[in-house]
Amino acid sequence: MDKEISAIQAKYEAQKIAFAPLIFQAVMALKKLGVLELMGRHYEGISIAEIIRQTGISRYGAGVLLEAVAGAGVVRYLDEHTVQLTKTGFMLHADRMTEVNLNFVNDVCYEGAKSLTGSIQSGKPVGLKKLGNWSTVYEGLSQLPDNVKESWFAFDHFYSDNAFPVALEIVFQEKPASIFDIGGNSGEWSFACCDYDGDVQLTILDLPGQLALAKRNAEARGLLPRIDFYPIDLLDERQRIPAGADAIWMSQFLDCFSEQEIRAILANVARASTPNTSIYILEPFIDNQTFEAASFCLTGTSLYFTCIANGNSKMYTLQTMTKLVQESGLTVVEVFPNIGTSYHSILKCKKS
Structure with missing residues (x-):
């Protein structure tokens, strides 16, 4: 330029x-x-x-x-x-996307962004202290002030929810009887699965605070008989993902971790899988966006991860994520790029 x-x-x-x-x-x-x-x-x-x-x-x-x-x-x-x-x-x-981004930056990121230099130097989300006393934002999601929480979830759901209609068709091609929703947050994907298929059983795996929120939401929808809740801290490598799922789903989850942490999480997923288990990774990748504005937003979101969320993760390229999958005992068997009207791609993986 x-x-x-x-x-x-x-x-x-x-x-x-x-x-x-x-x-x-x-x-x-x-x-x-x-x-x-x-x-x-x-x-x-x-x-x-x-x-x-x-x-x-x-x-x-x-x-x-x-x-x-x-x-x-x-x-x-x-x-x-x-x-x-x-x-x-x-x-x-x-414009709804612009509104979501404005509110997210203003309510979640703005005050903490001044600590970006310290976050780069320390590898920790120094700006998070403006919101609360947690190691990562995920530990405190359920405790955030209402306006901050609303902006955080609106940002999270806006980008993933548009992908769900096509994603459901992809996942249910194999008619899974049970799905693990890893990092399920408020439960939106699990609820969408229950609406899509009347028989499928879901298990949401997440931190206890997030599970409490997902459970309240499931109860309000009358879905408790069909959804189980499994507390797990996937940064603790001693905690293992249970076996038994036909499909494992991770939506905008792996971008919340560093490359080293992603390898460990995917290795945990691989141990819980059989050769018949289908693993689906839904992510917006920087390098395969249709519009320049989308790539710009993703690189900006990486700075949120640096100074607010956890200090060490980012939005990844498709090439990097594929490499991490392969290094973790899994194989990418199919790529569904830019599904529906969303900014997301799905990597379908199998145990190597």
Whole structure:
């Protein structure tokens, strides 16, 4: 890119990065104050006086916010007194993926991101202390403040849930009678399986705090007779995954661990498997996305893992994950790339 732009343009791009945290918060303020929503209803343009009248913010407040985000391409001035959302502004107002990402960064990542340098140096999620006193975010998910928890799960579910309809068809081609849902979080995949097949039995394997949440959700859906709950800390190599599943499912799970930890977890999976067990890994891989924005979001998500989640994991490439599978006593027998309308691929694996 540097060869394609002038030094003056490069300097401008650098200033965008320098002021990015303030511009981000200006956008969040415009959303919270109802300005973007109001402008979205007046896509042809709206007077600043009308914005002030309908939202109750001061002339000063409207001025500094709108001027700042105009420089970032969020709004444009039609004249001195009238503003209009750009296409970028409309995405910030109405696009669900953008909303999920904004809330996740603001509520989960923002305060802790200043500790990124310390996290890189220590290999620990130093920024997590802004949310609570845990070693990893997963230990404290059930204890997060409601707004943080809501943003975390919305982010997690938005990207995985869109993959579920096609994923269910893939997994149930072999008509499994029992499925292990490893790292099942709130239980969404297990519930989807129960809805898809009236006979399948599920076991959710996760940390105790997460299992408590999944169990409450299962009880609310009347699914306790069909779902078992198996507490396990997969970072403790002494704890073994039980045998007996026809299929083992891991959805956006392995990206929560370092390469060394992934090898150990997959080796644990291999020990629990027979040659007939099908193992499915659902992940959004950096290197096989259709859209540039998706790859950009994934590399940004890696920084969340560094400073908030655990300090040592990231979003992986398909090539890296395939190598880790092969090094763990498993073989990738089929790849289902970019399934449905999601950003995910499925690796179907068997015991080597």
